[in-house]
Amino acid sequence: MGVEFGLLGPVTARDPDGTPLPLGAPRHREVLGRLLIARGRVVPVTRLVTDLWEDRPPAGAVGAVRTFVAALRRALEPARPPRRPSRLLVTDGPGYVLRAGRDAVDAWRFEDTAARAGQAPPHAAVALWDEALAHWRGPVLADFPTAAWAAAEQARLEALRLDAVERRADALLATGAARDAVADLRAHVTAHPGREDGWVLLATALDRCGRRGEALDTLRHARRGLTGAYGPGAEAALARAEARIRSDTSGLAPEPAGAADGVWDRTAAAWARSVPARARARLHATAGLLRDLAVTGADGLEEAREHRRDLVAAAERSGDPVLAARIIGSYDVPAVWTRADDPEGAAELARSAARAAARLGPDGPPALRARLLSVVAVESRGDAAAHAPVPRAAEPPAAEPWRLRAERAAEEAVSLARRLKDPALLAFALNGAFMQSCARCGSAAHRDALGSELTRLAIDHQLPGHEVLGRLIRLQALAGLGDLAAGDAQAEEIDRLAHRDERPLATVFTAWYRALRRCATDGPEAARIPYARVLAETADCGMPGLTRGVAALVALVPVMRGAGLPDPDDLAHLDTGPYRPWLEPLLLAAAGAAEQARHALSTVPRPPHDLLQEALWCVLARAAASVRHGPVLRRARDELAAAVGEYAGAGSGLISFGPVTEHLKAVDTALGAYGLVAQEDDTA
Incomplete structure (x- = not known):
């Protein structure tokens, strides 16, 4: 019929030639505006009455609405013969509907054009x-602002x-x-x-x-x-x-001299010109860039960690559950340290992955589900996913729902990946299984088996990043088992691969391993300089979960390999970082504050389920023995008993407090010395 309507400004109607149609009084335009925003749906007469007279409709309101509609019909279809039904403003059941095409209303044309713009280069x-x-000619429905x-x-x-x-x-x-x-x-x-x-x-x-x-x-x-x-x-x-x-110093940087740099610049410029702004392709491409950025070094890792959160948030805001799941599950960057660098961020990502998996449901694409479950397992490292207070070390072991969920996620991801026979997916799932392998002490042999499978898988299917990860897992596990000769072979191969594949972060772990090895073979005094060097070289490696507080653990090595307490002055200048809750009782005991140490032992949470848990249980056991705290001493013995044959802390690849067996002997001696006093201490 050719009539065009306007909502983006005052309510208008124009004939095919663009001439404004006389819509009459404000009430007429208000009825037209109300019918237009209904978008082709029937508006009952009673609804029109309520909308036009918000306070109290007059007695003849229904008749007035019918009069307004009749006037609008004459204005919109001036050539319509008498008594012929309107084809534009139609009576339908209890009300009226305006049958206008998408091209006939400025607001709808705006939306359609905007949708095309969003998909255009x-x-x-x-x-x-x-x-x-x-x-746009002004505010929407400018005639009726209130x-x-x-x-x-x-x-x-x-x-x-x-x-x-x-x-x-x-x-x-x-x-x-x-x-x-x-x-x-x-x-x-x-x-x-x-x-x-x-x-x-x-x-x-x-x-x-x-x-x-x-x-x-x-x-x-x-x-x-x-x-x-x-x-x-x-x-x-x-x-x-x-x-x-x-x-950003790009404006000051010289023109790239290398051919690869030139190709990169031209391709990036072509991408920016050709791919529509905010297109989904940009989300997918960004996910791929972040995967590569995370392994380029300290700066890249920190940038990737920050931008990944923004990318996941953008994907979730898209309202497309499959898109969100693909973006969240795409970050299969090998992860080897079981304490989160950013616990809050890790927990947030684990929750995002869990939400995405729930939206897909158990019948969703199995490969996508396996990826999401792997993200849950990897990001739930240590206690990052805890949503309730961690149980105390002085209490008997208790079920922790967030840990059980993460363990089940890892198991299901591995099972799905094996069934699908997808090597890259299985590598990612095994990474999640490794992160959940610290549920209890004494798992070095299990981690060595995981690392061995991952290494073979990566070699067979050309997955260089996961080959490095598999060898790093083995390096740590072999150190925990005391097999330093086999650990040396892994360290040499890791360094070779890191140089060949430009993976500088891998050498952070081999540098720490070599300091640990020097300490294990020549004693803490001989390792003083290697440890000082590696502390300085890796301080800015972009992994605060690894480096923060580790200097205090290094300072404790000679103490824990002996039988005494530390000199508080030796640690006074050191940042104990995330390890403070478990070191505090020992430092208080060493300072002679026995009652404070006992209180700290009664309230300290159990050590995190990570690569240093055996070492921290040894620290708690030493403190508990010195102040006769029976509950923590017995709990430490129960936990450490599973690690007989391992070296306390060495599974981290950072430090070793010596054989777990020696610490268990000291615990047994302390418990035997308590006699009947131990029961009295239990109530302290």
């Missing part, structure tokens, strides 16, 4: 975003408009037209100062125009405003943008 996207935004019936649609369409402005700017930046984006973005954030993405885009555009100082000033101004209006934490994206701009 950047250059084409800019033109489409311009076309979409050109439909009408309750209009509020939801006004808010929805305005949110889409603001997003379109930002996505247009994003596309401009992708085409290299940063200067063209600046003016529009300034107006945008001035009118809508709470739009964090708008501020980030403006700062990015300014930076790409060579105005870095102005870009940083813009971000600082925005952060102050957002923090004041929305509270702390509202400006996380701004902080990341500031860090990125400060660290």
